[in-house]
Amino acid sequence: MKPKxxxxxxxxxxxxxxxxxxxxxDDLNVISIPEAERRNDQMRQDHLNEADVAILCxxxxxxxxxxxxxEGSNSTRIIDTSTAHRTDPDWAYGFAEMDRDQxxxxxxxxxxxxxxxxxxxxxxxxxxxxxxxxxxxxxxxTVNAVSGYTGGGKQLIAQVEDEDHADHISSPHFAYGLxxxxxxxxxxxEYGLLDREPLFSPxxxxxxxxxxxQVPLHLDMLIGAVTMEDIHAVLKDHYRGxxxxxxxxxxxxGQLARISAxxxxxxxxxxxFVCGEPDxxxxxxxxxxxxxxxxxxGAAVQNMNLMLAS
Numbered sequence: 001m002k003p004k005x006x007x008x009x010x011x012x013x014x015x016x017x018x019x020x021x022x023x024x025x026d027d028l029n030v031i032s033i034p035e036a037e038r039r040n041d042q043m044r045q046d047h048l049n050e051a052d053v054a055i056l057c058x059x060x061x062x063x064x065x066x067x068x069x070x071e072g073s074n075s076t077r078i079i080d081t082s083t084a085h086r087t088d089p090d091w092a093y094g095f096a097e098m099d100r101d102q103x104x105x106x107x108x109x110x111x112x113x114x115x116x117x118x119x120x121x122x123x124x125x126x127x128x129x130x131x132x133x134x135x136x137x138x139x140x141x142t143v144n145a146v147s148g149y150t151g152g153g154k155q156l157i158a159q160v161e162d163e164d165h166a167d168h169i170s171s172p173h174f175a176y177g178l179x180x181x182x183x184x185x186x187x188x189x190e191y192g193l194l195d196r197e198p199l200f201s202p203x204x205x206x207x208x209x210x211x212x213x214q215v216p217l218h219l220d221m222l223i224g225a226v227t228m229e230d231i232h233a234v235l236k237d238h239y240r241g242x243x244x245x246x247x248x249x250x251x252x253x254g255q256l257a258r259i260s261a262x263x264x265x266x267x268x269x270x271x272x273f274v275c276g277e278p279d280x281x282x283x284x285x286x287x288x289x290x291x292x293x294x295x296x297x298g299a300a301v302q303n304m305n306l307m308l309a310s
Contacts, residue, residue: 002029003308006047008066009057011035013153014081017297018055045069053077053307055300060084079303081114081296083183087190088113094303095120097245098127098191107310112303117295118145118202119187121213121287124245124272126192128238134222134230141198143188145213146173146261149204151291160206175203210262211295213287220281228283232274235285239272244294244302247272254278264290268298 005028009015022030031047033040048054048069054076056063063082070076085091092109096102106112115123122143129135149160159169182200189197219226232250239245246269253273264271273286289295 002027003052004029004031004050005304006031006051006054007057008044008048008054009038009062011038012057013150013157014292014296014300015055015057017292018057018300021297021301041069048076049074051076053079053304055304056080056082057300058082075110077110077112077307079112079114079300079307081300083116083187085111085113086115086119086187093191094299095123095191096299096302096306097239097242098123099131103306106303107306109307112307114296114300114303116184116187117147117151117211117289117291118143118184118200118213119191120270120295120299121145121211121289122184122188122198122200122215123191124270124287125213125215125235125285126188126194126198128234129222129231130193131238132234134224134226134234135217136223137193137195139194139221140196141188141192141194141215143198143200143213143215144203145201145211146203146205147211147291147295148207148209148261148265150208151211151295152204156204171206173203173205175201177202205261207262207265209265209290209292210260211287211289211291212259212261213289215285215287217283217285218281219283228274228276228278228280231283231285235272235274244268245270245272248274250274259286259288261288264288264293266290266293268293268302270294 007015010019033043049071056066060082063080063084091111091113092105094112094114149156159165185200236247239247253275270289276283
């Protein structure tokens, strides 16, 4: 019997992307709610309880509400794409490449919290340095990032694309989260293994999909006489054998004049770069991904595949 998959919130940006990724698969039974019935709580509850895996593409409050709809004896496995449970120890964090055993944890879990797009890039760069002992837990980490506007969901998409929108955004690029109190900060701190809260500065540009996350470092503030080559070696070893996350060769990174945020748009992969002068005192770590691919829907499908294979 084919496993039943229910996407609660399939008519939002992330849900639509997941639905399109599953459309051509004949090994799944995707159960659905018509858009006109998307607020029909009884229909939602029925689908949540009959599904083998339910993927929640909802705001935090609605995700918590969905969990409350599960019956006591229910065995539905949950992937939550909201921020509601990302630092909850009872939930597996859905970044499969984060550690060697993370994919196994996801596969064996009933509750999986899908990572945020920005944190996926930031954690991919920071965590290996912490685990290797090159970075102190109180290092003053800064994260600078730019995303395609689809990361803001239907509301931001309408603001950018609809010139008649009451709050139309015509700017080609804008910063937000200016207070540095972004919802992704706890997630980056938790899985970046940091004691000091990182400074996270996000922005959005007028392209639909893609993302660049940068973590600049002072080499003399790391532990020991650390070089750019040392950092690259740590990242390369951490992601050795991984198919989704690729560490770009140091020589190739050194020859780049620019990195395009849209390079991986439409894919589920991620590239990591170590940039800087060979004998310099600073290094810029860069993660490149699709905010709707590895940063959202692609990761959710990857996690679903792991859970169904267990």
